[in-house]
Amino acid sequence: MKTGLLLNIALALLMARLKQSVVAAAGVTFGIAMFIALISFMTGLNKMLDSLIINRTPHIRLYNAVAPSKTQPVDRAGEFAGFRNFIQSVKPKDEGKRLYNASRIIEAIKADGRVIDVAPKIGTTVFFNSGTIQLSGMIDGVDVHLEQKLFHLNDNIIQGTISDLGTVNNSIIIGKGLADKLIVKPGDVVQVTTPDGDIATLKIVGIVQFGIAEVDDVQSFTSIQTAQKLQGKPAGYITDIQVKLKDITLAPVVAKEYARLFDMDATDVQTANAQFETGTTVRNTIAYSVSVTLLVVAGFGIYNILNMLIYEKMDAIAILKATGFSGNDVKAIFIQLSMVLGVVGGIVGVLLGYGLSLIISHIPFETSALPTIKTYPVNFGVTYYLIGIGFALITTYLAGLFPARKAAKVDPVVIIRGK
Amino acid sequence: METPVLQAININKYFLDPVRFRVLKDISFSIGRGSFVSITGKSGCGKSTLLYILSTMDTDYEGELFLDNEALQEKDNAALALVRNQKIGFVFQFHYLIEEFNVLKNVMLPAMKLGKFSNEMIEQKAMQHLKTLGIYDQALKNASQLSGGQKQRVAIARALINDPLIIMGDEPTGNLDKKNSDIVFGIFKEICLENKQTTLVVTHDPDFAKRADRIIQMEDGKILL
Numbered sequence: 286m287k288t289g290l291l292l293n294i295a296l297a298l299l300m301a302r303l304k305q306s307v308v309a310a311a312g313v314t315f316g317i318a319m320f321i322a323l324i325s326f327m328t329g330l331n332k333m334l335d336s337l338i339i340n341r342t343p344h345i346r347l348y349n350a351v352a353p354s355k356t357q358p359v360d361r362a363g364e365f366a367g368f369r370n371f372i373q374s375v376k377p378k379d380e381g382k383r384l385y386n387a388s389r390i391i392e393a394i395k396a397d398g399r400v401i402d403v404a405p406k407i408g409t410t411v412f413f414n415s416g417t418i419q420l421s422g423m424i425d426g427v428d429v430h431l432e433q434k435l436f437h438l439n440d441n442i443i444q445g446t447i448s449d450l451g452t453v454n455n456s457i458i459i460g461k462g463l464a465d466k467l468i469v470k471p472g473d474v475v476q477v478t479t480p481d482g483d484i485a486t487l488k489i490v491g492i493v494q495f496g497i498a499e500v501d502d503v504q505s506f507t508s509i510q511t512a513q514k515l516q517g518k519p520a521g522y523i524t525d526i527q528v529k530l531k532d533i534t535l536a537p538v539v540a541k542e543y544a545r546l547f548d549m550d551a552t553d554v555q556t557a558n559a560q561f562e563t564g565t566t567v568r569n570t571i572a573y574s575v576s577v578t579l580l581v582v583a584g585f586g587i588y589n590i591l592n593m594l595i596y597e598k599m600d601a602i603a604i605l606k607a608t609g610f611s612g613n614d615v616k617a618i619f620i621q622l623s624m625v626l627g628v629v630g631g632i633v634g635v636l637l638g639y640g641l642s643l644i645i646s647h648i649p650f651e652t653s654a655l656p657t658i659k660t661y662p663v664n665f666g667v668t669y670y671l672i673g674i675g676f677a678l679i680t681t682y683l684a685g686l687f688p689a690r691k692a693a694k695v696d697p698v699v700i701i702r703g704k
Numbered sequence: 705m706e707t708p709v710l711q712a713i714n715i716n717k718y719f720l721d722p723v724r725f726r727v728l729k730d731i732s733f734s735i736g737r738g739s740f741v742s743i744t745g746k747s748g749c750g751k752s753t754l755l756y757i758l759s760t761m762d763t764d765y766e767g768e769l770f771l772d773n774e775a776l777q778e779k780d781n782a783a784l785a786l787v788r789n790q791k792i793g794f795v796f797q798f799h800y801l802i803e804e805f806n807v808l809k810n811v812m813l814p815a816m817k818l819g820k821f822s823n824e825m826i827e828q829k830a831m832q833h834l835k836t837l838g839i840y841d842q843a844l845k846n847a848s849q850l851s852g853g854q855k856q857r858v859a860i861a862r863a864l865i866n867d868p869l870i871i872m873g874d875e876p877t878g879n880l881d882k883k884n885s886d887i888v889f890g891i892f893k894e895i896c897l898e899n900k901q902t903t904l905v906v907t908h909d910p911d912f913a914k915r916a917d918r919i920i921q922m923e924d925g926k927i928l929l
Binding site for chain 2: 290294297298300301600601603604605606607608609610611612613614696697698701702
């Protein structure tokens with residue numbers, strides 16, 4: 286009941302300066318709303334940008350890299366042990382890109398609890414024949430079902446679907462840039478020449494677009510079986526194993542582990558795409574610092590108004606103290622006053638922030654990178670709303686604390702004798 | 705002799721600004737229960753200073769002070785606030801009503817702070833006091849809508865709400881005309897007689913001072929007997 290009384294007094298003092306109070310609360314509202322709108326929008330964009338690359342990239346990729354033999358003949362010569370050897374005469378051996386025992390490895394990785402799923406891939410370079418010109422390109426032979434499950438390839442296929450690769454024999458989905466150059470559309474056939482000189486005819490069932498010209502100009506997809514046939518390889522032929530983990534942060538550790546275990550090369554997503562991680566961090570930092578600045582400014586507004594209020598209400602403070610309210614009671618009154626502004630401003634701010642986010646999420650946004658996205662991406666994460674409210678409370682508490690401490694120290698004798 | 709309500713022993717007080725100056729010099733006296741005492745003297749003789757020390761609001765003094773047999777000089781600010789709340793009622797020259805509240809709420813505030821009774825009981829009690837003071841009909845008005853004399857009566861009602869042992873007044877009639885002064889004086893007198901509450905009033909109004917049971921005359925920081 287006592288806290289109720291203090292709150293009651295705080296509210297009465299607030300009412301005395303209703304206009305300024307509203308302005309002060311509006312400062313908080315604005316700060317919180319901008320924080321939420323900004324951070325939702327930023328993280329929404331971040332997620333989209335990440336998904337452009339990170340979602341399309343396996344967390345771990347296992348492959349055979351072409352590398353020189355690690356032990357050169359000179360290393361084996363006893364008399365040069367301890368010398369710095371720089372003669373590298375043995376060239377890389379042609380082992381091919383084939384992964385041996387791939388199906389067993391895939392099964393072993395699938396059994397690992399940290400793994401979502403594993404998808405095999407065959408990567409090969411080809412030439413697309415268009416009249417007399419040959420355009421170089423890449424064909425990825427993929428497992429239709431797993432590719433969609435792990436990498437959402439359908440999001441980027443603007444004509445046709447990935448499942449057509451499984452149902453139509455000798456089919457191919459080619460990049461938008463490539464299709465434009467070859468002047469082909471789904472239903473047409475395209476002739477390709479493999480590195481070994483074989484020529485094959487493939488039927489186009491779809492067009493894919495990543496929004497990155499260099500990729501769209503060369504990339505195409507086909508089913509694993511077609512890729513194997515194309516290269517004249519047996520059914521077990523696979524060049525890459527792509528792994529998706531439940532926790533992406535584990536990728537570097539697990540990659541090393543697999544490289545040792547299966548004796549092949551492994552790259553993790555963090556190493557392969559370091560720049561995206563950096564971009565995300567920078568954008569988040571910008572969003573947070575702008576919002577925090579807004580809230581701090583709002584906090585100063587509250588601080589100002591409370592200071593003014595204290596000077597105006599000196600008499601009231603003096604008489605409260607004279608009639609038995611302690612310094613702590615007076616302090617509590619002014620902190621509560623500030624917190625009321627914070628709570629009211631914060632709640633309105635959250636609603637306004639949600640409204641702004643909704644508006645942003647309805648603004649048309651056409652990007653060639655993500656054909657399925659039509660409006661700006663906004664992340665409606667509850668966390669940001671909680672952070673917003675939390676920050677409103679902390680700011681207003683601090684903004685109230687200093688004036689409140691001043692009010693607590695008011696000496697009633699000085700005020701009363703001064704009259 | 706019965707135990708005094710208020711006892712001061714060798715109170716000394718210094719002002720440090722602009723130079724060290726001894727305002728109160730070895731003040732000792734005691735006040736018995738239910739008496740009406742006035743402190744009087746010329747401007748600057750230290751009578752208000754003494755009152756603020758007695759009221760526990762000024763803690764910067766030397767000497768010993770007992771209220772209801774409790775030593776006050778050892779208590780911290782929070783404890784003193786409680787003492788003021790429970791045992792002392794104040795009436796100042798200026799009314800110090802809080803404009804944001806109505807008359808009734810102003811009177812109720814100290815009791816709500818004490819929290820000894822429910823709000824309904826406090827309201828009843830406040831109305832009772834307002835009735836005795838003849839401003840019952842103003843209870844729901846805002847403090848700023850009242851006349852000077854009425855405001856002062858509200859301030860008295862506020863001082864009485866917690867049934868304090870002692871009521872202290874600092875020139876309570878200083879801003880009032882003769883008629884209102886008489887009314888206020890009458891009220892104080894009645895409080896003393898009927899409720900057996902002690903009243904201690906600082907005034908430089910000789911008429912007012914003369915009518916008290918006991919007059920403490922001060923000059924240059926000393927008590928003249």
